[in-house]
Amino acid sequence: MSKRKIYVFMLIILLFLFVWSAIHPVNRMVWFYEIIPGVLLTIVLVVTYRTFPFTPITYFFAFIGIIIIFAGAHYTYGNFPLFNDLRDAWHLSRNHYDRLGHFFQGVVPTIFFREIMIRKNVVQKRGWLSFILISISLSISAGYELFEVSYAHIMEEDIDSFLGTQGDQWDSHWDMLCALLGSLFIVIFFSKWHDHLIQKRSYRF
Incomplete structure (x- = not known):
């Protein structure tokens, strides 16, 4: 099978997952907000x-x-069923699907910008490339966290369910750490x- 057919x-x-995600999501407003990055990336x-x-x-x-974005938008990042089962089976303190999402928030920008x-x-000097990529990844993650909090307050959403903090006051810090680890994973x-x-x-440089 050719690469073109694989991409198609x-x-x-992704189109099927988008349709599935839009059918009776747990929270329609949260779904609309969370689905935007995935839709924009697909269009790009x-x-x-x-x-x-x-x-x-x-x-x-x-x-x-x-895929992670579409699934997270449907269930909300703090209530993904499989990770609820893992939480209960392994006696974890929280549903860690949100952590996976933020890990890929570091992975995807890093591979694209690289x-x-x-x-x-x-x-010009490749030695600086990794540092710049990690800095970009952290900047995107930090900006995303600031936007989430601001948007939640402006729209008067339930902060905990909207942000997926699950009661953790350090959730934003852990999210940025996961994005950093995702960036380092690629680098x-x-x-x-x-x-x-x-x-x-044979791309032109």
Whole structure:
């Protein structure tokens, strides 16, 4: 199967998941808010496919990240059923699906910006690339946390259910730590493979 057919298949899966996510979500307002990043990312991937096609590894991580967003929007990040079962079975203090979501909040921006910066030759000295990528990832995570809190207060939403804090006053700090770990995960374990895929496609630098 060609890469193009695989990408089309992935897109079909995402469309079905979007429709499923929209059917009787736990909280319609939270669903609408949470689904936006996944929808925007999907649109960007489709629009840029011909003019700036990314490597398969970048599409793969984006695909997983969007699935996490759509599922989290449907159930809310603090009530994902499978992670409720894991919480109860392992006697955990909380549902950790939100942590997984924020881990990928570090993974996806890092892999995207890494590819863009390398192919556009944004950073002349590659030694600075990882530092810049991690900084961007943390900035996005921090900005997202600030937006969440501000939006929740402005819209007078139930803060705990809206943000998925589950009673943890340090939830925002843990979320940013998870995003940092997601960024480090890409930088440490996937940089060489990512470089190989970029060079293999003979992109212009």
